[in-house]
Amino acid sequence: MPINLNRIIDQVTTPVSFGKPNTRQLKKYFKIFINFNYITGFVYAFYFFITTSRQSQMLERRLWAFECWLILSLYGLFIYLFYLEKSALEDHRGLYRFMHIQALKIVNAPMDEVINWFKSLNEHPEKYQFRSHQGIELLKGSLTEKDSVFETKEKFFGVTVRLMFRVSKVTDNQFEFKLIEPKWLKKLGVRGCFEVLPLVKDQSRLELVVFNKANTFFGRIFAALLLYLSPIRIAVSKQIRREVRFIKRQVEKR
Numbered sequence: 685m686p687i688n689l690n691r692i693i694d695q696v697t698t699p700v701s702f703g704k705p706n707t708r709q710l711k712k713y714f715k716i717f718i719n720f721n722y723i724t725g726f727v728y729a730f731y732f733f734i735t736t737s738r739q740s741q742m743l744e745r746r747l748w749a750f751e752c753w754l755i756l757s758l759y760g761l762f763i764y765l766f767y768l769e770k771s772a773l774e775d776h777r778g779l780y781r782f783m784h785i786q787a788l789k790i791v792n793a794p795m796d797e798v799i800n801w802f803k804s805l806n807e808h809p810e811k812y813q814f815r816s817h818q819g820i821e822l823l824k825g826s827l828t829e830k831d832s833v834f835e836t837k838e839k840f841f842g843v844t845v846r847l848m849f850r851v852s853k854v855t856d857n858q859f860e861f862k863l864i865e866p867k868w869l870k871k872l873g874v875r876g877c878f879e880v881l882p883l884v885k886d887q888s889r890l891e892l893v894v895f896n897k898a899n900t901f902f903g904r905i906f907a908a909l910l911l912y913l914s915p916i917r918i919a920v921s922k923q924i925r926r927e928v929r930f931i932k933r934q935v936e937k938r
Contacts, residue, residue: 718762722755722759723759725755726752726755726759729748729751730748732748733745733748733751733752783895783908784894784895785893785894785895785911785912785917785921786892786893786894786924787891787892787921787924787925787928788890788928789889789890789928789929789931789932790883790888790890790932791888791889791931791932791935791936792886792936793887793888793935793936794882794885794886794887794888795857795881795882795888797888797935798880798888798890799857799880801931802828802859802878803827803828805820806826806827806828809821809822809827809834812930814926814930815839815926816838816839816840816926817837817923817927817930818838818844819836819837820834820835820836821834821836822834823835825851827851827859828854829851829854830851830853830854831850831852832851833848833850834861835847835848838923840916840919840920840923841915846865846866847865847866848864848865849861849863849864849876850862850864853877857880857881858877858878858879858880859877859878859879860875860876860877861875861876861877862874862875862876863875863876872898872906872907872911873896873897873898873899874894874895874896874907874911875894875895875896875897876892876895877892877893877895878892890928890931891928892927892928894911894920894924896911
């Protein structure tokens with residue numbers, strides 16, 4: 685039986701120059717390199733930290749301590765993202781849970797009644813108003829038309845923020861909108877979506893999801909750090925939970 689030398693080499697090396705490209709193998713070696721890089725970097729910094737004199741080189745010692753902390757922090761983030769990716773590959777909902785902020789409620793009313801309540805905001809937008817949400821102001825079109833524009837003033841951590849949205853998608857049971865102001869948040873592709881699903885005859889499921897669709901790699905990284913790995917996630921989560929609770933009360937009161 686002839687020996688295929690090229691195949692043997694391809695099994696033990698990255699597939700840059702040999703054989704058919706193997707993305708799985710390339711990914712494996714990249715993860716090994718990242719782990720080795722973080723561990724050796726920490727050992728290097730920690731060695732100089734413990735060997736630096738406290739009396740004569742206190743500033744240098746603190747800088748080495750800061751470098752140790754920084755390496756461990758970045759390494760922890762890498763491990764977290766690695767297991768997050770693994771969860772997403774094993775269960776498609778894994779990444780969905782992380783990259784979306786969602787709130788849902790069971791409304792004791794048929795789906796049509798919930799949708800009709802949303803449609804009534806076209807004539808009475810002031811109805812969508814509670815303590816941390818100062819109502820909706822329609823600037824163009826109506827909430828049930830694509831490319832319509834509306835504005836809200838909402839409180840986060842006690843600070844009132846003016847937000848402007850454009851309706852991007854409207855279906856029989858979905859209402860999706862994207863943030864267009866403030867401009868710096870617009871670049872992150874922040875979006876929201878209301879979805880109503882029927883459960884039984886007199887019950888429906890109302891869900892509000894906040895997510896993002898950034899166009900660039902760095903935009904996605906910055907959005908992940910800002911929206912999903914910071915206190916902003918807590919503020920947004922609290923606000924959308926208040927919104928679905930408010931809508932549930934309003935619909936059931938009718």
